[in-house]
Amino acid sequence: MSQRSDAVSVPMAAVEAGGRLNLPRSSAVVLLSFGLTALLLFLIGYRVYPFLHTILNTGVFLASGVLALLLWDMGAGAGRPLLQPLAISFAISSGFQFVHAIVEVEWFGALEAIALSQPWLRPATWPPAAYILPIGILCALWLPPAWLRAPRLGLVLLLLGAALMPPSIWLPKYTVPVWSGVTRPTLLFVPLLWALVGWGCWRRRGADRLLSSLGLMAVVLVGAHTAMLYSRTTADTPALAAHLIIVAAYLTLLFSLMRHAATDMLERSRAERELAQLNLILEQRVSERTAQLEQANASLQAQIDVRLQAERKLETQLSRLDLLNRITRAIGERLDLKSILQVVVRTLEDNLQIDFCCICLYDVQAGQLSVSCVGVGSAGLALQLAMAEDAVIDVDENGLARCVKGELVYEPDIGAVASPFPQRLAGGGLRALVMAPLLVESTVFGVLVTARRASASFRSGDCEFLRQLSEHVALAAHQARLHAALRQSYDELRRTQQIVLQQERLRALGQMASGIAHDINNAISPVALYTESLLETETALSARARTYLETIQRAIEDVAQTVARMREFYRQQEPQMRLAPVQLNMLVEQVLGLTRARWLDMPQQSGVVIELVTALAPELPAVMGVDSEIREALINLVFNAVDAMPEGGVLTLRTRSIAAGEGGRAGARVCIEVADTGIGMDEDTRRRCLEPFFTTKGERGTGLGLAMVYGVAQRHNADIEIDSWQGAGSVLRLLFVPARQAEAAAVAPALAYALPPRLRLLVIDDDPVLLRSLRNILETDGHAVTSVHGGADGIAAFELAQAGATPFAAVITDLGMPYVDGRQVAAAVKRCAPAAPVILLTGWGVQLLEDDDIPAHVDYVLSKPPKLRELRAALAGFQPRAAAAG
Template identity: 60%
Template structure:
């Protein structure tokens, strides 16, 4: 058998064994994936069963509906998971799944009995002992069955883990076995080949020396059918022919010299083949290394370091090409090339202009090899030559027919790059370009994914705000109806009851302010999904008085509620004397202070000191020679747990909270919104374990603001016949009482249809109403339909619409055309009287 045939046969055997190993590894990988999927499914079942067991115990301890609902949801989820267990296909696994399903159904039935037993226990106190014993037994059965299910789930998990380990062990054994076979085949082939080559060659060398000495009777006598045997038979034939002819020693010497030249040529070819093989191995290593990286810098560094260590080269760098500026930007420089890069001014981030010679051809996609750059009169080759470099190769980095970079390598010796190295650099540049393009695509995709995720979060937050706003809009109407009687009666008592005690009047004033704050808060609910009016109606605010009001309003939060838990929070005030007024909205500033006090109380779970301080400081940044601007500062200080730097930076963001489920993340966000609308400033001073100070700074107006007061009406209409229509009996009663105090005759109607009927009856009798006051949102017949019906009967009858959406209707321009005046709930006596005065 010929030597080449042996080598090809050994190669085929090795490839076949490698293919078998790959197939085994692939099958093992698939098996391990299936076992891992089984393990994960078993883990999910185990977690679900454990949750059922925990919820069962919790229900037995607490017997609340929330735990029962959670148990039912978890049981349904477990049933669905057990119904879709396609991962488990073995007979034992299928049987285990069937047992789990049956046990789950039994547990559900037992839990239903447990719930029914508890209900019966609440109804039948006389059977308490029997029912408690039954409940204990039911709990024991549920516990035993859940424990059995946990054991089954653990068994499934152990089986999948053992299966994965067995598959891995089989793969390992197969790789070891077949790898050993490959090594053995290659070793035997090499040994046989060397033995069949080296000995015959040695014999031929000896025969050549003998024949060269003149002994033409020498014969090698090889019988092998390989290339060496052919050569030996040719040698013997040559000696036989030499016997028949006269051959001079000079001819023999020439023949010997030719043989020696052929041997040398073969050796050179072998060296070139080994060098080519080494370069291919290097290319494979570099390609594998850069394929594991996703950023350009690391890819370029791996390539440059590999070239410096294995090619080797004296200088190497990678440059990125900018088509717009037609410049190269040095991106990466080899570790061993940094000193030379400093000398050549080619350090990282330096720019290189494009020459008309080599670089110009390179950026157009051509590999350029300059054997001796000392003879080239272009800037870039001369720059490289100034550092002692002579041979230069520039390989383009091209992706999708576009050159985006250049790989530059150089050596100090001229003509030092051979054709094999140039071809290697060309192939390497193609692999590097592909890897770099993939890295850029990965970076772009990652950025696009991040942008998409941020956009999705923003959209989700907007949707959440819109949903909250729509829900709040519906709640606002009910809240306004509920507080309308309180507002009317409180204002009436403060106006009419002159004999109230000072303490009682103070209490009523606090109630009135609280009602105003609630009304303002309800009005701001729509800001969750609607923009606030750009202009605020500002009025002078006495800060010291406002802070004291907030302290009184929040007393339950910082005094009564902590004391119930045995916690003491002391409140201290430090008010500056002669504090100037600021321009603002009382309700918004009061609400912001309330939120800050609530946060301060929450930050002191073990108690502490809450300090509220007011002061006046000069705004040095905004002061001029003509005007000295001042600021009024309100400090809310606590001695609580403080905030970390990350919490301090994010605490003003909407929906960011550190209170868990107790917090909404909107308190400080609303404070920040108030600060922005008042052109004020907020400062947060905090330290972990030492407390937090929230400082709000408001500019003091430079001139006294003229506050326009509406002149008191000279005449308040009295003794008018008024129809009041509303679906809330409390609102009806309070409006009727207040209007009757002013001397009016009031007829009330419960709902829109009743109002239309009352107005028709009075109109037919010729006893019409002077004015109609109606609500907007009423069942069946709302305020719009009522106003339209009344205007059809009596176009001259004025209609006042009193609704919780009053201000919204006015701002949106959505007031009904038949309505003469729109007022917001809760109504104020002054606004109601002014409306009556204007329309009457």
């Protein structure tokens, strides 16, 4: 026992020593040598060393690359979660350092473009490499494990490096001395980041042995990058000294990693030696036991009968031990309870001449035994005794009651026992009975039942063997149950983690979508205003031009509806839909026009032909819905159908009416089908295709297309049916409830507002394009418009006009503006003129209205992109109080 404790204490001591700084001698030599070299450069004086600079740049790239490979291998083999994020950070930094070093080579011929890119590519790669490595190490130290997975962390660091390249090109590489003589202010934060890395490694030094060496490297790199701040040209003395110290720091970490690997190898070798020693001791004990048995056997040779009896007994014991060993090994290799029990009963039947054998599981609450496993040779007798698998046996007051209390029961002749269970066995011709409890932690969970036809046929050795076997079986069965419970818990935990991860992805996507929605609404607002104005005012437009403008207007409305639905990723409540009659035939024609490039032009560029077939039923009933949502769902279905036909095929769009009762449907339906002759789906893909984020397109797919279609169907109370044949295409149909005439008539027509009288308006926004378009449209309606860029200038313009003879009749302002936003503008307007109307025009308008979060001092909220009729309606609503000001 003491030897085993010593074997365990060695790695524990190594782990505890990981929190202390134990610098290898090779690392100390490297630091001292490179440090003295750097000091020598300063003693020589300020000079430029271009060739040495190239060599050191190559050394930095090679050292960081080797560190990345070594850390990745160690992390993959040792199960240390910190190492692989560190490897990713070194690898990304090494990539930028490689580009920085490779452009210094004098390339010729076909590779001359690399040399020509040196003036801008060389200064654009060193700062990202300098910043990425400490940032990656800080992420590895402090971020949760879910954020440190290789694809995610690598992508984030690559994007960060790419984002740092343009500023590194645009900003001056060297400046006149500032702040204590610093000539490279763009690298000012690098020493601070390495200082944070050193502090973080010191704080968490007990978590991993590598952190002490990593902290030492960070301290050395603080000095190296501080020297870099005073460099005045590419290969001068401070730069060369910094490069030398960086290489020394990397080599120090490399030597530390090698020492850690050697230490691990030594500990493993020591453990193997100790295990071998334990095996030798065990073998010695076995040998001693064998010698004792041989000695006892020799002492019995004088008495022939006693010797023969002893030999037979010993052989029996050895055979029992061998059988017990074989059964133990067999059940030890299994983790399934049913399989363990089957091995036991089959082995007993084959080796102990058991006439009947079964294992029953005990239900403490019900006080019953249920037959879990019956031997193959006992199956016929089990049917005769009504003891087949899953049969239930009540616990009687004789043998079974004692057995479930933990007692081994042996009945030499059950014919003389009056209890029900022994009598049942006696009815099958059985006489001798042994029942061994399966006992774990003082709790019986089962019973091993063995019986023979001859009375008194079980000897004491047989009973002892069955008792020992029951202990092994109980332990193996208990472990199997624990393993099954752990497996179930693990599966549940994994499913929970997947759900949480998916929710986090949706939340992050929703938060990002909110900002994107605001920017998209701002961007499409001028297009929406100009399109609506042209359709209204330009009466001389050709039919073709008017059709084009109507298509543009419809596409803008679809974009606005899509942007509004983007908030569904992180808002729990269902958005309110404004239903209107929708003609599916007209919608199909619009979808074909909008997707023409995907099913005609783009395939033809690759030599692929997709034939379009439409079968639209005449006089198709209308359905109640949102045309933009249904149109977007059909666009997704068309895109999926085109993607399923990489070699070309037939794309079919079909509409038809389905009468009540047709196909077993309860009521009438209006059906629209999108069919293709593409690759089709197997059964598993067809079953899962509507799940969010499930895709068969690899990196090209998001897994949200069909999930969005399913969401549209759910919101419209429509059914979705999918038929697919692998290699023969797919058919996806949407089944809508037809609109009743009363529903269609109940939809209120769009309100038409007369042009309000001429007003003097103040328009405030930080987007010059939107500001110009609003001014043009309002001036077209006859208003006198003053446009101001920014909230501060808008407040000043309003106060100036209010103090003069021509105040503004109303103010139209954006919400999100730098420095002074729309809330501050509204408050300032109301302080100056409480009766002046304020209209808030914002990309977050729908969200503000749905959340009932209208800012104070705002009289009316309009969403971007604005509709001309809504803007006129708002101005018309302010006519009574604005007339005097106008």
